Amino acid sequence: MKTAVGMRPFSLLSRSAGAAFLTPAGLLIGAFVIAPFFWVIYVSFTNRTLLGRTALNPEFIGLANYVSLFDAASFFTRGEFGFSLILTIQFVLLSALAGQAALGMLLAWMLQTVPKTLKSLTEMVVIAAWILPEVVIAFAWFAFLDYDNGTLNMIMEGLGLPKGDWLLSFPFWVIVVFNTWRGTAFSMMLFNSAFSSIPPSYFQAADVAGATSWQKFRDIGLPLIRGHVVTDLILITMWTFNVFTPFLLTNGGPSYRTEILPIYTYRVAFRDFEFGKGAAVGVIVMLINLVFALFYLWVTRRRARGVAA
Known part of the structure; x- marks a missing residue:
């Protein structure tokens, strides 16, 4: 490319070109990610609301919002932060760790022995199930569990069994099963790829030695995919901790029995209009996610060093 005398040739690989391409993305991230992040932190130290005097002139109240969230007198009461935090931990343990990870690994292992x-x-x-929009999935489950015209109750009646009001009687277990069904696909695909990367000769040698399927899984498969297991557990834990889809099924009810932290944050900030308190919950959730992210980065770097060594 010809250039004027005394001017440097322009290259797409130069630092200036890279900066030019990254500037629009940096501005968007700054406007829609970084700025709101610091704004939420600021609001969490105020009594800002949507209505009333503090809507236009919020006051700085320091750590009052955080103190109210961890008030020992109401911490375990339904509808309060502590109850939602404990409920979210139970939800993550049951639907992510005991549900998605275990079921996904079982399905992935079974796929290794079926015809191609x-x-x-x-x-x-x-x-296909994984890429469907969450709203579509939630509507399908709502139609499946509806008391009057739900598919499940029609099957129960056809078998001569009494109908059940699943969303009213067992709301927490409904969202656990729903989230397990929704998220198992990711774990299955990840573990399926991990098992497929193991050389077939390992399993062939085990077959010659007369090893059972459980022995091959325990002694060959699981030890060789430990890194993938850790990655899967961290990712599905973060996703499940922040999932909002159960709101479409139960709206957080009945009586706050399914109000996990994302739903609690939504209620406080956008239904009760307590923006300051809702922002404080958001900051706590961000800190918890930061711990998960740092742990994931630490595991990733440790794995990379092990591979390099």
Whole structure:
């Protein structure tokens, strides 16, 4: 490329070109991620609300919002922060760790022994379920569990069994099963790829030695995919901790029995209009997510060093 005398040639690989391409993305991130992040932190130290005097002129109240969230007198009361935090921990343990991870690994291991055609068909169905919008999935489950015209109750009646009001009688277990069903696809695909990367000769040698499927899983499969297991557990824990989709099924009820932290934050900030208190909850959730993210980065770097060594 010809250039004027005394001018440097422009290259797409130069630092100036890279800065020019990154500037629009940096401005967008600054406007829609970084600025709101610091704004939420600031609001968490005020009594800002949507209505009333503090809507236009919020007052700085220091740590009052955080103190109210951790008030020992009401910490375990339904509808309060402590109850939602404990409920969220139970939700994560049951639906993410005991549900998605365990069921995803079981399905992935079973796929290693089925014919290739059936394996490909199963993978296609799982991916299709994974990419469906969450609103569509939630509506399908609501139609499935509806008391009057739900598919499940129609099946129960056809079998001569009494109908159940699942969303009223067992709301927490409904969202646990729903989130497990929704998220198992990711774990299954990740573990399926991990198992497929193991050399077949390892399992063939185990077959010659007369090893059972459990022995092959315990002594060969699981030890060789430990890094993938840690990655899966961290990611699904973060996703489940922040999931909002159960709101579409139960609206956080009945009587706050399914009000996990994302739903609690939404209620406080956008229904009760206590922006300051809602921002304080958001800051706490961000700190918890930061711990998960730092742990994930630490594990990733440790794995990278182990591979390099």
